[in-house]
Amino acid sequence: MDDQARIMQSIGGVSLAGHSVQGGMALPPPHGHDGTDGDGRKQDIGDILHQIMTITDQSLDEAQAKKHGLNCHRMKPALFSVLCEIKEKTGLSIRGAQEEDPPDPQLMRLDNMLLAEGVAGPEKGGGSAAAAAAAAASGGAADNSIEHSDYRAKLTQIRQIYHTELEKYEQACNEFTTHVMNLLREQSRTRPISPKEIERMVGIIHRKFSSIQMQLKQSTCEAVMILRSRFLDARRKRRNFSKQATEILNEYFYSHLSNPYPSEEAKEELAKKCSITVSQGVGSTITVSQVSNWFGNKRIRYKKNIGKFQEEANLYAAKTAVNAAHAAAAAVQSQANSPTTPNSGFQMKDEEFQLDSAESKNTLLTNMFTGSSGSFNLPNSGDMFLSMQSLNGDSYQGAQVGANVQSQVDTLRHVISQTAGYNDALGGNTIIDLCLVAQQSSVQSLLKQQLTKDPVKARSCLEQSKVRLAKTGSLGEALPCHFHSALPTSPSPSPPSS
DNA sequence: CGGGATGATTATAA
């Protein structure tokens, strides 16, 4: 409208001097000069302009008819060329107004986010296909599919709405653009419109629509964010694992204390195991990522305060030992009286800690030292020695011997791992020293004495190590009295009550 | 109700 008015004004000012057409009202022609060619034409022009200016006030049919009439008017070509001329002069300002629209950073951000959330981008089909794609995209997070299904369903919903809306907007945009272009093309018959102008108009329309699109994208992002936060909130609402599940995890942790980093397969297995035991009670399952979380937390918390976990560690060391003993008992029963192969059938799953039978004797002894160290500060410290005696006794069958070895190997691993794996913690050197000492000849002689039933001398050796311990370490706290539950004190080892 | 235990998330480094 402004342009039109301006052009009209220009016409009035430049080409049609003397005739004001402002407001669409042509002044009556000057009197006394009737019949002159110029005046008649001017009146004609004024009339035409008047018709043009009032055309919008008329009904559509009327206007259409009038338009046709004007198009066929004899003055039209002349007027058209005048308009062209005027446009030529005012065109500069229009042309100067065009700007290269740089990509809106906010829009880009929104686009990126939608892409990242999987809302935008290629359609991933529906249902399981989307699930597989999502799992593949997040790299082995397939285990979360159950808990994520709800989230994904909602996300898919959002994506569908988004795409529907987007399509609708695009369609509307195209329709409107086509409409405007047709309009402009038609108008170009009555006024000069360059292709560039049409292009510009299209650009304006697209910009308008893209701003609408941005609103759509923004609200979609908001929806996703809300969904996400709700989802995360829901996940934050944690439930403690069942006792059985925790037990399974702890068992693994403490029996792999030197390297408590379960492989992906191990995690899967643990998750499955936990889920199975859990599913009897609650309907929840434990995922691989939860196992990872658990191990992550456990490692860091164990490391932070080893002392606090001693009790637990010993408990589980004993537990796994007993379990292993029970599992192996049947296998070993057939060769019950073969003391030279106490370790057969008790191979650790962890190759790293497989010991041959000769070494296992040393281990056993070492373990007696390290293990008993915790009892030195206790009034019933004699128990440990007694258990050594009984260990040496003939009443033990192969299975029990195996159990003892197993138990102590576990415990040794446990103790060593404290120093090797986390050697900055309490009294690490003491234990290392002890282990070294234990493997030296003096200790081996102790073993021999033990084996040859010389408890008195063995005891003196033990006393020596006691002194050594007392001098060097605070191990007493590290290995509390619970420890000897890991050691055989009765001929038939039974699982410690948990 | 307070505080420790614990599962989950986040930030950061290797």
Next chain:
DNA sequence: TTATAATCATCCCG
């Protein structure tokens, strides 16, 4: 990518 460290948020027990 994964492990760690810190932190958050909730659970749970006394």
